[in-house]
Amino acid sequence: MTEPAPRPATLPDAQTVTQVRHWTDRLFSFRVTRPQSLRFRSGEFVMIGLPGENGRPIMRAYSIASPSWDEELEFYSIKVQDGPLTSKLQHIQPGDQIILRPKPVGTLVHDALLPGKRLWFFATGTGIAPFASLIREPQTYEDYDQVILTHTCRQVAELEYGRQLVESLKDDPLIGEMVGDKLRYYPTTTREQSAKMGRVTDLLRSGEIFTDLGIAPITPETDRAMVCGSLGLNTDLKEILEGFGLREGANSEPKEYVVEKAFVG
Ligand SMILES: Cc1cc2nc3c(=O)[nH]c(=O)nc-3n(C[C@H](O)[C@H](O)[C@H](O)COP(=O)(O)OP(=O)(O)OC[C@H]3O[C@@H](n4cnc5c(N)ncnc54)[C@H](O)[C@@H]3O)c2cc1C
Numbered sequence: 001m002t003e004p005a006p007r008p009a010t011l012p013d014a015q016t017v018t019q020v021r022h023w024t025d026r027l028f029s030f031r032v033t034r035p036q037s038l039r040f041r042s043g044e045f046v047m048i049g050l051p052g053e054n055g056r057p058i059m060r061a062y063s064i065a066s067p068s069w070d071e072e073l074e075f076y077s078i079k080v081q082d083g084p085l086t087s088k089l090q091h092i093q094p095g096d097q098i099i100l101r102p103k104p105v106g107t108l109v110h111d112a113l114l115p116g117k118r119l120w121f122f123a124t125g126t127g128i129a130p131f132a133s134l135i136r137e138p139q140t141y142e143d144y145d146q147v148i149l150t151h152t153c154r155q156v157a158e159l160e161y162g163r164q165l166v167e168s169l170k171d172d173p174l175i176g177e178m179v180g181d182k183l184r185y186y187p188t189t190t191r192e193q194s195a196k197m198g199r200v201t202d203l204l205r206s207g208e209i210f211t212d213l214g215i216a217p218i219t220p221e222t223d224r225a226m227v228c229g230s231l232g233l234n235t236d237l238k239e240i241l242e243g244f245g246l247r248e249g250a251n252s253e254p255k256e257y258v259v260e261k262a263f264v265g
Contacts, residue, residue: 014097024157029076040104042068042137043130047101058085063129067136076129107258108226112249116224119144124152127228127262128162141178148184154191201236220245225257
């Protein structure tokens with residue numbers, strides 16, 4: 001039997017889905033081919049989408065969850081049942097095409113932070129996506145002595161994508177040695193019972209997180225932070241980080257912490 005011919009790229013900026021994995025009824029991840037010309041900095045986001053009913057594409061912002069050196073692009077997505085994009089996107093299969101505008105942007109990048117010793121990644125929900133990229137980025141381990149990834153979700157199953165990724169890094173042939181024991185992982189749940197319960201904001205305010213990790217509290221001299229969650233979490237974390245003396249940076253003006261919305265609404 002002859003192999004079927006590859007489907008022609010009929011969409012503008014079309015990329016082909018190579019892998020799909022469903023984590024829960026509200027979360028899935030997928031990989032697509034990478035446009036040859038696409039260069040991005042780990043932590044950035046792009047616009048991806050599908051053709052709409054009226055021929056106009058439905059496009060949404062998505063953090064690239066894979067590192068800048070990866071041959072493919074990975075995304076980690078919510079499934080909003082009546083969401084214009086994700087009500088359809090959740091049904092993609094390997095071989096399908098999505099639209100990907102190759103114009104990466106974003107503030108969760110190393111360039112937006114001043115040099116430091118400890119780097120914090122604070123994520124809730126799909127906000128772990130940019131950090132899934134950055135924990136696989138060699139520069140993260142070249143620039144910092146210690147990297148702490150916190151991930152807070154309602155249910156234990158919602159932590160699984162991050163947990164498996166962190167676990168896999170130890171044996172990763174490309175980056176495993178660099179990661180070594182520099183990466184600390186601090187997952188918490190807010191609804192379902194788990195080993196560590198609570199909002200990361202409360203755990204920071206009480207200092208419990210520092211006791212749990214056996215480390216000194218955050219200071220502007222040593223610590224840098226990136227935050228990606230809901231608007232509410234981002235606002236609260238900004239206040240907490242400012243309370244520790246950190247200032248918000250940007251690509252044009254690097255400082256001690258940076259923030260990006262995991263979604264609008
Ligand atoms: C900078 C940026 C980066 C983003 N990166 C990602 C990403 O990596 N993965 C991802 O799944 N989404 C991401 N989003 C959100 C994404 O753009 C879409 O909102 C999401 O895919 C849902 O699209 P939709 O058309 O189905 O529903 P929309 O009409 O866009 O959203 C409907 C409602 O669903 C809720 N919602 C949307 N996205 C999320 C989410 N991620 N988590 C929880 N609730 C949500 C909100 O209440 C929103 O009002 C990002 C958004 C921004 C601004």
